[in-house]
Amino acid sequence: MEKEKRVLKATKSEEEKKFGRLKRSIIMGYALIVMIGAAAISFVCIHLSQKAFQKEVGDLVSELSIQMSINLDSYLENMENFNTLVFSEKTNYTYDATNNNLDEYTALETEKAIKNSLYSLCIMDNYVDYFIVYSNEHTVGKYSNGTRDLFGGKIYENAKEYASNPRTQDGWFTGFQGDYKRIYYVKRVNENALLVTSIYTSELSSNFEHAGNFPEMKIRVTDSDDTILYSATKEEIGTKLQADLLTIMDGKENANFISDEYLIAVTTGMNDWHVICTLPSSALGKEMQRIAMATITIAILAVVVCILFSVLFVMKMTNPMQNIVEDLDKKASIDALTGIYNKKTFEEKVAKRIASLQDGKLIFILFDVDNFKGVNDNLGHAYGDKVLSDVGKIMRAKFREKDVLGRLGGDEFAVLLHLSSFSEIPLEEFINERCSALCSDFRNYYTGDQKDYKISISMGVSIYGEHGADFDSLYKSADRALYGAKQAGKDTYRLYKRNDGSAEGGAKS
Amino acid sequence: MMRRKRMIGAALSLAVSAMSLCGCADKTIVNEQQKQTTISFSWWGNEERNEYTMEAIDAFERLHPEIKVDYYFTEWSGYQTRNDIKMASNTESDVMQINYAWITQYSPTGEGYYDIGELAEYIDLSNFTEKEINYGMQKGHLNALPIALNTETFYFNETLFEEYQLSFPKTWDDLFAIASKIPEDKFVLGMPQKSVWMLCAAYAEQKNGKQFISADGELKFNAKDIEDMLDFYCRAVDARVMPGMDYYEKSNIGKGIYLGYLAWISDAGSYSADAVKNGYTIVATDYLTVDGGALTGWYAKPATMYAIGKNTEHPKEAAMLLDFLLNSEEMAKCQGLEKGIPLSTSALTVLSEEGMLEGIQYEAYEKMMEYDQEIAIMSPYHETQSLIDAFSDACNAVYYDVKTLEEAAKELETEFTKILRETRGE
Numbered sequence A: 001m002e003k004e005k006r007v008l009k010a011t012k013s014e015e016e017k018k019f020g021r022l023k024r025s026i027i028m029g030y031a032l033i034v035m036i037g038a039a040a041i042s043f044v045c046i047h048l049s050q051k052a053f054q055k056e057v058g059d060l061v062s063e064l065s066i067q068m069s070i071n072l073d074s075y076l077e078n079m080e081n082f083n084t085l086v087f088s089e090k091t092n093y094t095y096d097a098t099n100n101n102l103d104e105y106t107a108l109e110t111e112k113a114i115k116n117s118l119y120s121l122c123i124m125d126n127y128v129d130y131f132i133v134y135s136n137e138h139t140v141g142k143y144s145n146g147t148r149d150l151f152g153g154k155i156y157e158n159a160k161e162y163a164s165n166p167r168t169q170d171g172w173f174t175g176f177q178g179d180y181k182r183i184y185y186v187k188r189v190n191e192n193a194l195l196v197t198s199i200y201t202s203e204l205s206s207n208f209e210h211a212g213n214f215p216e217m218k219i220r221v222t223d224s225d226d227t228i229l230y231s232a233t234k235e236e237i238g239t240k241l242q243a244d245l246l247t248i249m250d251g252k253e254n255a256n257f258i259s260d261e262y263l264i265a266v267t268t269g270m271n272d273w274h275v276i277c278t279l280p281s282s283a284l285g286k287e288m289q290r291i292a293m294a295t296i297t298i299a300i301l302a303v304v305v306c307i308l309f310s311v312l313f314v315m316k317m318t319n320p321m322q323n324i325v326e327d328l329d330k331k332a333s334i335d336a337l338t339g340i341y342n343k344k345t346f347e348e349k350v351a352k353r354i355a356s357l358q359d360g361k362l363i364f365i366l367f368d369v370d371n372f373k374g375v376n377d378n379l380g381h382a383y384g385d386k387v388l389s390d391v392g393k394i395m396r397a398k399f400r401e402k403d404v405l406g407r408l409g410g411d412e413f414a415v416l417l418h419l420s421s422f423s424e425i426p427l428e429e430f431i432n433e434r435c436s437a438l439c440s441d442f443r444n445y446y447t448g449d450q451k452d453y454k455i456s457i458s459m460g461v462s463i464y465g466e467h468g469a470d471f472d473s474l475y476k477s478a479d480r481a482l483y484g485a486k487q488a489g490k491d492t493y494r495l496y497k498r499n500d501g502s503a504e505g506g507a508k509s
Numbered sequence B: 001m002m003r004r005k006r007m008i009g010a011a012l013s014l015a016v017s018a019m020s021l022c023g024c025a026d027k028t029i030v031n032e033q034q035k036q037t038t039i040s041f042s043w044w045g046n047e048e049r050n051e052y053t054m055e056a057i058d059a060f061e062r063l064h065p066e067i068k069v070d071y072y073f074t075e076w077s078g079y080q081t082r083n084d085i086k087m088a089s090n091t092e093s094d095v096m097q098i099n100y101a102w103i104t105q106y107s108p109t110g111e112g113y114y115d116i117g118e119l120a121e122y123i124d125l126s127n128f129t130e131k132e133i134n135y136g137m138q139k140g141h142l143n144a145l146p147i148a149l150n151t152e153t154f155y156f157n158e159t160l161f162e163e164y165q166l167s168f169p170k171t172w173d174d175l176f177a178i179a180s181k182i183p184e185d186k187f188v189l190g191m192p193q194k195s196v197w198m199l200c201a202a203y204a205e206q207k208n209g210k211q212f213i214s215a216d217g218e219l220k221f222n223a224k225d226i227e228d229m230l231d232f233y234c235r236a237v238d239a240r241v242m243p244g245m246d247y248y249e250k251s252n253i254g255k256g257i258y259l260g261y262l263a264w265i266s267d268a269g270s271y272s273a274d275a276v277k278n279g280y281t282i283v284a285t286d287y288l289t290v291d292g293g294a295l296t297g298w299y300a301k302p303a304t305m306y307a308i309g310k311n312t313e314h315p316k317e318a319a320m321l322l323d324f325l326l327n328s329e330e331m332a333k334c335q336g337l338e339k340g341i342p343l344s345t346s347a348l349t350v351l352s353e354e355g356m357l358e359g360i361q362y363e364a365y366e367k368m369m370e371y372d373q374e375i376a377i378m379s380p381y382h383e384t385q386s387l388i389d390a391f392s393d394a395c396n397a398v399y400y401d402v403k404t405l406e407e408a409a410k411e412l413e414t415e416f417t418k419i420l421r422e423t424r425g426e
Helices: A001-088 A090-094 A104-122 A146-149 A155-162 A203-209 A245-250 A283-334 A343-356 A372-379 A380-396 A427-443 A473-485 B001-022 B049-063 B075-090 B103-107 B130-134 B158-163 B173-180 B193-208 B223-240 B251-255 B265-277 B316-325 B329-335 B343-353 B358-372 B385-399 B407-425
Strands: A127-134 A140-144 A172-174 A182-192 A193-199 A217-221 A228-229 A255-258 A262-268 A274-280 A359-369 A402-410 A413-417 A456-465 A493-496 A505-506 B039-043 B067-074 B097-100 B144-146 B151-159 B258-262 B282-284 B297-304 B305-308
Touching: A001 A090, A001 A104, A001 A172, A001 A182, A001 A193, A001 A203, A001 A255, A001 A262, A001 A274, A001 A283, A090 A104, A090 A182, A104 A127, A104 B385, A127 A146, A127 A172, A127 A182, A146 A155, A146 A182, A146 A262, A155 A172, A155 A182, A172 B067, A182 A203, A193 A203, A193 B049, A203 A228, A228 A274, A245 A255, A245 A262, A245 A274, A255 A456, A262 A283, A262 A359, A274 A283, A283 A343, A343 A359, A343 A402, A343 A413, A343 A473, A359 A372, A359 A380, A359 A427, A359 A473, A372 A380, A380 A413, A380 A427, A413 A427, A427 A456, A427 A493, A456 A473, A473 A493, B039 B049, B039 B075, B039 B316, B049 B067, B049 B316, B049 B329, B067 B075, B075 B103, B097 B103, B103 B305, B130 B144, B151 B158, B151 B265, B151 B358, B173 B223, B193 B223, B193 B258, B193 B385, B223 B407, B251 B265, B258 B265, B265 B282, B265 B358, B265 B385, B265 B407, B282 B358, B305 B316, B316 B329, B316 B343, B316 B407, B329 B343, B385 B407
Parallel strands: A456 A493, B039 B067, B039 B097
Antiparallel strands: A127 A140, A127 A193, A172 A182, A182 A193, A217 A228, A217 A274, A255 A262, A262 A274, A359 A413, A359 A456, A402 A413, A493 A505, B097 B305, B144 B305, B151 B258, B151 B282, B151 B297
16 A cells, blocks of 8 residues: 555656646746836825825925915015004104204204104014115114115115005115015105115024925015015025025916926015925925835735735645646556556656666566466456456565566556666576565465355566667567576566577575 | 635734835824924124024034024114013023123112122132132122223324324323324314223312222212313314214224224224224324323223123023033134223134234233223212213203303212112112
């Protein structure tokens, strides 16, 4: 039974290899398809989610820009409202320093009163300038040296044009002679006087504070000529907005833009000043990477799951098929009665052994059951089949796993043995030992109801290379030797002898 | 059956792993906002001071990104009114530039400002001598730390003096003599309102040999002494020694219209900047005296101080800023000599190493140190702004003949007494 399993196992391994290859091919193919599919889906997902993320951030930047523009407008409006307080004292807007009708002391006292009024108004805020200038360039109030130097003492002449709002007669300006350090607000007080106030440009920063989650974000204020009026990077103030940003913005005043390089949001408020928030797309890299990593991780896990399922599926599908094929294969190659190879398979195996022989000798033993016809005739075919089945059992028990055993037809059997060149047993001794042992095993074999019918075998032996170079020639040589054994009285064996066509062998014991 | 269960289990655990890996599990995503401690800082000063102080604040915020500094500034005029409002409404800044006089004014019991001594672990007090620390002590509490020592000093345009073949004045009479020798469109001196006040007070103190206001805020001058102050002003304006207070324009120093000026050491640099730009040489000269008289009437004081608001909610951060303003390399470089020669040894070391201990301010500082034994520490009440405003009004009233000298002096004596009583908190 063990031997049968071994023969079957030897036969199975070939088939398993084939099926293994098939399974692997199916799984590999499936895995490849899944991987390509997952990669394609991941690519699309990453692309779409990154675009969606960029759009969301773009919208947030846009919201921020709108809010900051509102902050800035509110800040400027508050200043405008605050400056109207100058009109709370009648003297402030009725006094005219160009009117020479007042005596010097009265003029001085009036101006002192105006000055005190202005000081009391502006003390709570960081004004750089807070004064009234008259058409003769005489000033009353807080008049900074920086402003004095900038306008060369001619501020009325230079600033009056900025009070251009037809209703409120006021206006904002900065950048006079390229100086953007201060932002000025001017308002006409009377036909010969202007109120001039100024703040440092850096004061605007309070309008642009944000959570700071994107430290790379830049917030700038530009005028209608795209000159930067405010930026946290002071060196930029007074310069033109960089060309690549202008190209992306393309003259639009209230919009947000998502390009490969930047997320930009621009909002236009008072004075036609633009609040521009820019965020380099690279700033989103970390978040985008996280999205990509999450997508790839899911894809990899999905691929692993799919492959695992495919392995299980293929196993589930191929195992029964493999069993059927193996069963069929077994039926096709194994003689059902004896459990050893049938003639066709035996021939193939012999041919393979011959082809793969590297050293040693191959010995071909052909034998048949003596008086087998008598068994059939006297005991019936059922006994005959039992005898044949027992021959198979004896052979499987007698020979090694590496020996090839076959039933060539009827009661004719064959064995192919290998004698290694390293073996210390001489060839003829080896043949003699094996054949004698086999004869001996059959000599003790009885069959029939009462075990009353004795069985023996006769064997013919040929050696590969000496008596034949293939199955047919080895068979023929062995068959002639078998004939010799039969002639010699059966229950013996004969080795083929080429020269005289006879054979030599062992004697009956 | 068991195998199927195992497969389902494996698939579920894979899905859970995937969800947790990509953060899809049901959990709240928290993104912390950058939280900063906001403290406020206020100062007065000119544009130069505003600009470098803002620059220094930027540097401080870079060093301490966890702290944001909101700042408030204005010129000297109006700053005290604002300070009055802030102190009275308990909304004063966490860190304040204060005047020497304010310690007694706002903190008579020593509790009007935060006791900086309690924050010594954040402020390197070893940069100051005991005497310097004592300038800020009030009733056992360290209310403020001084930035530099200051005094009113004379500066003259050497180029014009050479041109007009004049010598620098040494006595009060010299001022009038020089005025008579220069063109009619020029003045010997130009100075802002407060310096006119200091000048007139110094003259009267020397002439009458008595102190104007005592250290504890008592008026020592009588109406006659005040008459001398008013009279000196009117004579000086009439003689073109100086323009009327309301006509003073700083730019006239640079234009050479004023041959000199009286200013705090801390202001000397900014006052002379335009003149130097225009090719003039400005030098610090001697303090004026009555011919042969003693050098009285000229005072030194800590040139502004830094204090911490008594109501501050962030004393640690306020102390860190205060330390930065007084002792840091960054602030020392930004500030230079604008507030005078710093008292902080670490700031002084930085300026020395940077070769910044030079120029008109350093010259004036050396002049002050030359007379170190003769120049007394100023009474904290001497600079009370309402005294100055009252004097200014009286000067105009007398000059324009609205009031007589005697009338105005008598009224001023009463007014000064009242103001000082109020300032002392009586």
